[in-house]
């Protein structure tokens with residue numbers, strides 16, 4: 001999608017799963033309910049790791065696992081967290097049948113393989129591209145569409161985000 005001046009982009013070089021998770025947690029602490037994260041990257045890139053961070057930032061206490069086989073996991077935090085995996089979905093219609101609109105009304109959504117349901121994604125969202133650069137290194141490219149999310153992303157510290165309330169051990 002084309003970016004406008006209201007949107008923002010940030011890139012990070014992550015050197016560990018923990019660093020990737022911290023970026024997710026920093027955002028998870030700050031994004032409003034209704035936010036959708038589109039997580040993109042090859043198998044094993046770190047989409048689930050990033051989603052674990054979002055969950056932690058949202059105050060989810062239970063263990064977050066990959067939703068690949070169940071398609072959607074629902075967690076309770078400061079708002080609901082819907083963690084989806086579009087890898088096995090046949091097409092947009094399948095997800096609509098699962099109450100997509102309702103999810104966003106209730107909380108924060110993260111969709112792994114979001115590019116597979118591109119037609120369904122709302123214009124306002126945070127797209128996270130994770131590129132595998134080495135065994136422990138990943139390049140994260142984050143794009144926030146829409147002024148509200150862009151403002152949050154722009155405030156993300158440039159270096160490894162510091163630990164904060166929801167992002168502790």
Ligand SMILES: Nc1ncnc2c1ncn2[C@@H]1O[C@H](COP(=O)(O)OP(=O)(O)OP(=O)(O)O)[C@@H](O)[C@H]1O
Pocket residue numbers: 014015016017018019020041042043044045046047048049050066068112135136137138
């Ligand atoms: N810097 C890093 N950031 C994220 N994950 C990393 C990093 N370095 C190594 N890893 C490892 O890469 C793997 C990422 O797995 P993860 O399940 O998050 O990938 P995924 O993108 O969700 O894959 P899938 O497409 O199968 O859902 C984990 O084993 C994690 O420990």
Ligand SMILES: [Mg+2]
Pocket residue numbers: 047048049066067112
């Ligand atoms: Mg995954």
